[in-house]
Amino acid sequence: MVNAALPPAPTTAAGGARIGIQGVSHWFGTAAAPLQVLDDIDLEVAPGEFVALLGPSGCGKSTLLRLVAGLEPATAGRLTQDGAPITHPDPSRIVVFQDPTLYPWRSVRDNVALGLQARGVLKTQGHRVDEALQRVGLADFAKAFPHQLSGGMAQRVALARALVNDPRLLVLDEPLGKLDSLTRIAMQSELVALWQRSGFSALLVTHDVEEALFLANRVIVLSDRPARVVAELTVDLPYPRHRGHPRLADLRHEALRHLGLDASW
Secondary structure, eight states: OOTSOOOOOOOGGHHHOEEEEEEEEEEEEESSSSSEEEEEEEEOOOOOOEEEEHHHHHHSHHHHHHHHHHHHOOOOOEEEETTTOOSSOTTEEEEOSSSSSOOTTTTHHHHHHHHHHHHHHHHTTTTHHHHHHHTOOGGGTTTGGGGGGGHHHHHHHHHHHHHTTTSSSEEETTTTTTTTTHHHHHHHHHHHHHHHOOOEEEEEEEOOOHHHHHOEEEEEOOOSBBBEEEEEEEEOSSOOOOOOOOOHHHHHHHHHHHHTTTTTT
């Protein structure tokens, strides 16, 4: 567990970004054969809020994350961070993908240091690498190499690599999707602890209804492609959450109903 001896600090929203998504639609393909993936999405993420996007595979969830991260422009609509247009990637918005994408020839510490090194500030801010590794519970593995790590440890390195940049928004594209079920459950609790201690805003894509409800303040349910917002669920439970809570069971059934999957629950 991440810093298991420390009690989770309250979320400090001051450091989190406010993200605005207004009337965003997006198409792929050509003018002759367009493929619409997003349809008039309206959403706001408050500073320090944890929001999960839930929807069918291929509906456009990851595309929306790419637009928020500034990796490509939206075909229509407006995306903002603290009122300013999002037009390009920025170190204040960091993406964590399903695959940790660690460089095998670099140590854990050197992988985490990549962002600072790319910005030319590693010599003056190298202490932040050690702080990030401490936050994810990997200080003792700084000299290890990726092939020596478990899947959960590798994903913690990816989180440390993001945290070293002190992001105001963490964009999470199914970061736990490739982990085994027990490691995934443990990492969910670790991710909540990191979010509470750091105060960043978080936007998560997941296919896992229980994961979305366990982690997020709000869950946005999207339709099949082109994705539209079909429901917004407020998870009105304090942290730490207990997976057997009746309220989570009710919210799970509601989410599945909006996804057309509640017949067997």
